[in-house]
Amino acid sequence: MAAALTGHNEPSQEDPNTNTAAEDSEAPWDEDRLEEALKILKEMHIQVRELRTTIPRLIAPLAKKQPSPESLFKEFSASTKTANQEVQKFRELMTDEMSIKVMEQARKSRAENPNGIKLWKVTEHPDWLTRES
Numbered sequence: 001m002a003a004a005l006t007g008h009n010e011p012s013q014e015d016p017n018t019n020t021a022a023e024d025s026e027a028p029w030d031e032d033r034l035e036e037a038l039k040i041l042k043e044m045h046i047q048v049r050e051l052r053t054t055i056p057r058l059i060a061p062l063a064k065k066q067p068s069p070e071s072l073f074k075e076f077s078a079s080t081k082t083a084n085q086e087v088q089k090f091r092e093l094m095t096d097e098m099s100i101k102v103m104e105q106a107r108k109s110r111a112e113n114p115n116g117i118k119l120w121k122v123t124e125h126p127d128w129l130t131r132e133s
Contacts, residue, residue: 029105036098037102037105039132040093040098041102042128042131043093044090044093044094044099045128046129046131047086047089047093048090049129051086051087051090054083054086054087055083057079057082057083058079058080058083059079060079061075061076061078061079062076
């Protein structure tokens with residue numbers, strides 16, 4: 001699996017501390033970098049799963065009878081704030097530099113080696129929604 005995500009270029013013989021962004025994207029991905037990428041992808045997946053319930057939780061205060069208009073406003077405001085925070089957190093993760101590199105590497109890998117990519121099945125990964133501490 002690691003070979004499918006690695007590039008074909010040889011590593012640079014220059015000082016590793018002076019890599020530019022272009023060199024970094026061309027360097028082969030080692031096992032540690034792939035493990036970090038998998039952690040990022042897992043976090044993306046968890047957050048996008050949690051976003052599926054954002055709208056229902058957002059409108060929940062509107063769907064139940066409230067004792068007063070002030071109570072309705074207070075609960076709806078709280079749910080709006082929570083929903084906004086969740087969306088913002090996901091947006092930050094998706095626009096993070098490392099997340100973008102991970103997605104670019106996945107696209108590049110798929111373009112270079114499109115055959116043999118298995119579908120991901122939740123039944124094969126019971127801990128898919130568990131974050132590591």
